[in-house]
Amino acid sequence: MGKGRAPCCDKTKVKRGPWSQDEDLKLISFIHKYGHENWRSLPNQAGLLRCGKSCRLRWINYLRPDLKRGNFTLEEEETIIKLHQSFGNKWSKIASKLPGRTDNEIKNVWHTHLKKRLSSYINHNASDEAATKGSLNREETSQESSPNASRSFGGSNIVSKEDDDVQIGETFECFQDYSELAGMLQEVDKPELLEIPFDIDPDVWNFINGFQQPENSLTPRAHQESEEAEVDKWFKNLESELGLEEDNSQQQEQPNEAKEESPSPSLLESYELLINH
DNA sequence: AAACGGAGCAACCGCTGCTGG
DNA sequence: TCCAGCAGCGGTTGCTCCGTT
Numbered sequence: 001m002g003k004g005r006a007p008c009c010d011k012t013k014v015k016r017g018p019w020s021q022d023e024d025l026k027l028i029s030f031i032h033k034y035g036h037e038n039w040r041s042l043p044n045q046a047g048l049l050r051c052g053k054s055c056r057l058r059w060i061n062y063l064r065p066d067l068k069r070g071n072f073t074l075e076e077e078e079t080i081i082k083l084h085q086s087f088g089n090k091w092s093k094i095a096s097k098l099p100g101r102t103d104n105e106i107k108n109v110w111h112t113h114l115k116k117r118l119s120s121y122i123n124h125n126a127s128d129e130a131a132t133k134g135s136l137n138r139e140e141t142s143q144e145s146s147p148n149a150s151r152s153f154g155g156s157n158i159v160s161k162e163d164d165d166v167q168i169g170e171t172f173e174c175f176q177d178y179s180e181l182a183g184m185l186q187e188v189d190k191p192e193l194l195e196i197p198f199d200i201d202p203d204v205w206n207f208i209n210g211f212q213q214p215e216n217s218l219t220p221r222a223h224q225e226s227e228e229a230e231v232d233k234w235f236k237n238l239e240s241e242l243g244l245e246e247d248n249s250q251q252q253e254q255p256n257e258a259k260e261e262s263p264s265p266s267l268l269e270s271y272e273l274l275i276n277h
Numbered sequence: 278a279a280a281c282g283g284a285g286c287a288a289c290c291g292c293t294g295c296t297g298g
Numbered sequence: 299t300c301c302a303g304c305a306g307c308g309g310t311t312g313c314t315c316c317g318t319t
Contacts, residue, residue, distance in 0.1 A: 051289095052305090053305085091307075092306075108286055112284065112286080281319080282317090289310080289312095290310075290311090291307105291308100292308090292309100
C-alpha cells in the first residue's frame with residue numbers, strides 16, 4: 001500500500017449520487033439471478049454504470065430482501081446501546097446481532113437519535129444530581145467512582161464535540177446494570193421521537209420485499225410460495241422491459257419454477273407504478 | 278408564502294484486513 | 299514471504315425534507 005493504489009473504478013466513467021429505480025431494478029434483478037460473487041465485475045455484467053462498491057453498498061443498505069424497514073423499536077435501540085457498550089463503534093458487529101438492520105443504519109441511528117437522547121439524559125441526570133446533592137463536592141465523588149466520571153457528569157456541557165462517542169461509551173460504564181439503561185431510555189425518550197417518518201412509497205417496498213428468500217425470511221408466510229411464483233412472473237416481465245432476458249437464457253443458474261408467459265396484471269401494475277413514480 | 282436552519286439518511290471516501298498467486 | 303486485488307468497515311459528506319420564523 002502506500003504507493004497509491006489504483007482507484008477501484010474510473011470515477012469519470014461511473015455514475016454517482018442517488019440511485020434511480022431503474023438502476024435498483026437492474027441490480028436486484030441481476031443479484032437475484034446470479035448472486036454477487038464479484039462486486040467489482042458486477043456493474044459491468046449487470047449493465048450498471050456504477051462502481052462495484054457503490055452497488056454493494058446499495059444492495060446491503062437498501063435493496064437486500066431481508067432488511068427490516070421502518071423505525072427502530074425501543075427494544076432494538078436498547079440492544080444497540082447495550083452492544084455499543086461492549087463493541088464500541090464496531091457497527092457491523094452490532095448489526096450482526098440485529099437481524100435485518102445494517103451497519104450504516106445503526107450508525108445513523110446512533111448519531112442522530114441515541115447519542116442525542118443519551119446526552120439529554122446525562123444532562124437531565126446531572127442537574128437532578130446537583131439538585132439532590134446540593135453543594136456536595138462533585139469532584140470528590142467523581143474521582144472516587146472513576147477518573148473519567150468528572151468528564152461525563154461534571155457540568156451542563158458534558159459531551160464535547162470532538163470525542164463525545166468515547167465519552168458516551170465511558171458514561172455507560174457508570175451505569176450499574178443494563179436495566180438501569182433500559183429504564184433510562186424509557187424515561188428520556190419521547191414517544192414521538194421513535195416515530196421516524198418513513199414515507200417511501202409502499203409499492204417500492206412491496207416490490208423489494210417480493211424477493212424475500214425462504215432462508216432469510218424473518219416472517220414466514222403461508223402464501224409465500226404463491227408470492228414467489230408471482231415474483232418470478234414479475235421478473236420475466238421486468239427482464240424483457242430492461243432488456244436482460246438474453247443473459248438470462250444463457251446463464252440461468254438459480255431455479256426458476258414459474259415459466260408463465262404473461263405477467264399478472266397486479267405485478268405489471270406494480271412495475272408501472274415503480275417506473276412512473 | 279418564502280426563507281432559513283436543523284435533522285435524518287443515503288452515499289461516498291479512504292483505510293484495513295483477508296486471500297490467493 | 300511478499301504483493302496485489304478485493305470486500306468490508308467506519309467516518310464523513312452532502313442532499314432532501316420538514317418545522318419554525
